[in-house]
Amino acid sequence: MIENEQRPAHWRETFALMVAIIGALVGGTVVLVLFAVPLDAFTPLGFPIGFYALAQGALIVCVIAAFWFANRQERIDRRHGAMEDV
């Protein structure tokens, strides 16, 4: 359990991490859509970059972000005394 005096700090860090991830997700989506056409001019291996980013790149980044988030949030929890007990 998290002690009462730890709660505000724990929640502040949790909140900041949430804002960072959701902000990056929404911001990244909008930026990708805005720049998809100019990015399409580059075509390594035949893939136009704008298409590739929306078809694969962004999705793979989302999954990496999810694992990163799960680890990061667990570290925050542990630092403030939340133990994984059943």
Add this chain to the structure above:
Amino acid sequence: MALETQFRPLSPRIGTYYAIFVSAFIAMVLLLLILEQLGARKLWLSHVMMAAPVAFYLGVALAARTLDIHIFATAGRRIPAVFGGLSLATTAIGGVGYFALTGALFLIGFDALCVGLGIIGGLLVSTVLFSPFIRKSGSFTLASFLHQRFASTTLGAMAALFMIPPLILLMVVELQLGAFVTSLFSSLSFEAAITTGAVVIVATATAGGLRSLVWTQSTQYIITIAGFLTPLVMLSVAVTNLPLPQFTYGELFERISTLELATGIGPAEPDNGLAMPGQGLAPSMKPFLQAFGAVSRFDFTLICLCVMAGMAALPSLVTRASAATSAFETRFAGAWAGLFAVLFLVSAPAYAAFTKFLTLQDVAGSPASQLPDWIGRLSDAGLADFSDKNGDGVIGAAELLVSRDGVALALPIIGGLPFIIVVLVAVGGIAVALAAATAHALTLGQAIGEDLYRGLLHPTATPSRRQLVARLGCILVCVLAASIAIAFELDALRAFAWALSLCAASFFPALTLSIWWDRATGPAVTAGMATGFGIALGHIVLAELLGQGSLLGLSSMVAGVPGALAGAAVAVGLSLMQKPASAGARAYLDELRDPSGVALYDRAVRAAAKRRSL
């Protein structure tokens, strides 16, 4: 009593069982391939191929049967993250992703990518914003969570009622997609296939609730991904010499563009509203790679965000957090779900590109009298219609008509793969459609048992009675969904967007505010949820009745965006006008935000049991 079973460890041999299952499935497919070469009857082969997996799902579901309400509703809270991820991924993709999204990618290429990104983004948002907290609360349903958070029966019952339209919509399209494919390869009619599907769903959902669901969905994911990737990898080797279609289809683009020019598929401009391809036979509207030709930049972004919010707050996904062993594990289950869904979603554009390339390669420029024989097989099945309608001797862009939901099945046929592989694709699609529909049915059944029956009518109902009502609820919603599926034809992609819009407009703001904002009050969230739902529903109904699918320039497919904004504004505004929450609500919120410790619902049940025994 009931809660003791929670600590029974999971069988350590579960991985072995899955390995045996996969081997048996591969052996069956190979055996049927040999029998096909020996000249066995096709109808017989496809019946075996389709019936065997369904029998297996039913076996798994029955093996996981239970009469314990805790296991029925939460699978005993001991599902490892990887299996949780497998089953979440099937719910997120569904038959809509398997058939309709692949078809949309074939028809409009680039412009359909917004849906895939929305699904993955939604899983990420759900993992960050909701699932660890739902797991900590221990609630059986999304509605019960809101009920407990604000101690408001009205809010709980209203949320349960709002779940019904979107989840029924999703069940109907999953049933229709599954039945459409089943009727192609078996002697069952469309109606009989829907009825069969509904029976399988009822059996799976009522046997062991969430436990049956998680274990059958994990097997269904394996069959789905096998069905989708097998033809793709085989044809990738044939065309590009490499078995990694997701990374090699780039080299097809130049050839696709040349072929498109030869056929006369020219760049398109997004006209009024967004032109997502509908059901039925349609020509390709734009070149594969052209960006924002059918869907404008603005609509692309809105669909993406709307699917994200709707997927994140989809009750069938949110409530599944309760199956994980802890709030920590829930986050990893979400991450695994993203990984498994991505494996499918990055393959879907490759699938569409290979289908496009093989189609155009055989058709473009060749005289209409010398067309390959796969065209006859496709049109016999109603999946495509390539005929020289204007009589100029060649097949032009407007004469290449393809059925959106049939594109997935078209690839192995065009590529000349064995019949069993074609059926394998169908079996994969049926598996994922069944998986998603079962999840929705169980979620609705639970909401009927917990929030409408216990919450509204009988607060003191015994666990066995609540479970019975939940099971009856599953049967009821399956009968309802099957009747609608037989009576009305729904466009899968539109219905999917409407359902997610309704969830995005009602549950997304309500859940976000109830977890992340201390000042949110029960009545304000209730009003906000009702406003959001009402606006989204009104937008969809008015747009479909009055305009050609759009209202005030906004398509009905993104109705969730205005709904969510209005709902959030109402909830925030009203909360600020009211007094801050009581000390009790504050304490509950503090507990909720602490990921460690026993689920709050379980703790309350244990405390009550202790009081009784004293």
